[in-house]
Amino acid sequence: MSALEVDGVEVRLGRRATTPILHGVDLTARSGEIVGLIGETGSGKTTLARAVVGLAPLHAGTVRVDGTPVSGLRGAELRRFRRGGRVQYVFQDPLRSLDPDVTVLDSVAEGPAIRGDGQGADRRARAVAALEQVGLDPALGDRLPGRLSGGQRQRVTIARALAVDPRVLLLDEPVSALDAANRNHVLRLLDRLRREREVAIVLITHDLGSLAGIADRIVVLYRGRVVEEGPAARVLLEPADPYTQRLIASVPSIDGPRPIYARSTT
Ligand SMILES: Nc1ncnc2c1ncn2[C@@H]1O[C@H](COP(=O)(O)OP(=O)(O)OP(=O)(O)O)[C@@H](O)[C@H]1O
Known part of the structure; x- marks a missing residue:
């Protein structure tokens, strides 16, 4: 199957x-x-x-x-x-798929939050792990998407997808x-x-x-x-x-x- x-x-x-x-x-x-x-x-x-x-x-x-x-x-x-x-779909255009007013970490933690996984601290830990997995410094987590490079934004969209273990x-x-x-x-x-x-x-x-x-x-x-x-x-x-x-x-x-x-x- x-x-x-x-x-x-x-x-x-x-x-x-x-x-x-x-x-x-x-x-x-x-x-x-x-x-x-x-x-x-x-x-x-x-x-x-x-x-x-x-x-x-x-x-x-x-x-x-x-x-x-x-x-x-x-x-x-x-x-x-x-x-x-x-099933996770990573859109073609990272700028359009990331909310400009939501920090990177909150954006990545959103999927686990919607799923109801763990508490705030667990979700943040999951988001940090997802950022590390895509090779992004978790210190970038406090930034808004507009302050990232195109390559970094692309990785954030992938981290968002990975955070829910698709x-x-x-x-x-x-x-x-x-x-x-x-x-x-x-x-x-x-x-x-x-x-x-x-x-x-x-x-x-x-x-x-x-x-x-x-x-x-x-x-x-x-x-x-x-x-x-x-x-x-x-x-x-x-x-x-x-x-x-x-x-x-x-x-x-x-x-x-x-x-x-x-x-x-x-
Ligand atoms: N909402 C819509 N209404 C009508 N036609 C649409 C709509 N969205 C897409 N299309 C048409 O559907 C066809 C397929 O578009 P699609 O975006 O799936 O192609 P694609 O292979 O992904 O192209 P690209 O490589 O440029 O991203 C195109 O002819 C497009 O104009």
Whole structure:
């Protein structure tokens, strides 16, 4: 059983939900697996992530987490599921996803507070641990997001997600705005999370070089449909679908077997 199972998902958006965006999309991620989700701008990657966490309504299909169909949850059940934090979505734009008036530490402690985990001191300890996990100095905890660098803000959004110990983590372009050092740090962190905490990770990115050394599988979306899916090395080095071939050919760093980021074996 996969931690995340997306089955035949259709999403329609726009006025009166008449514009079809996703057409019967399937996606799975097992515990400890990193799945890369790629596709050109507008192919539906963000919409799929939003559908998984219930932010985009499903026209058809199901989303299951640990075998439980969460797409059918309503009312109190849905609220309980959201509070539980088993699925976390790290938005593309950290500035927009962090409240500008809430300090870093309070922002990271919010998830445990909503879940009702422990008391104030425990929550703060959890938040500090999450900040340390993403390589941020807990001394930054007293700052507001506007006083952080872009890379630090990105890590805060990831720390927020980690503070509730998710089973499934979806990250939307978590490394594209980062310099090489920050990018490698985040990628190593994701690799550790999947190995040590067996988190199922869906990584949305245009940065195929980042996926080369870290993703187990890659799923390719084109105009709201999955056109190819397979082991990362196979998809990146021997793409079968003509659209994937064009997508990969347009990225200069994916022209050989040497990944930019080598997966650590320790
Ligand atoms: N609220 C909305 N109403 C109508 N159409 C929408 C809405 N939100 C997104 N779309 C459309 O859905 C399609 C998929 O958008 P989405 O953001 O999921 O793509 P994406 O693959 O994540 O793109 P990017 O790589 O640029 O982030 C696009 O054509 C977009 O214009």
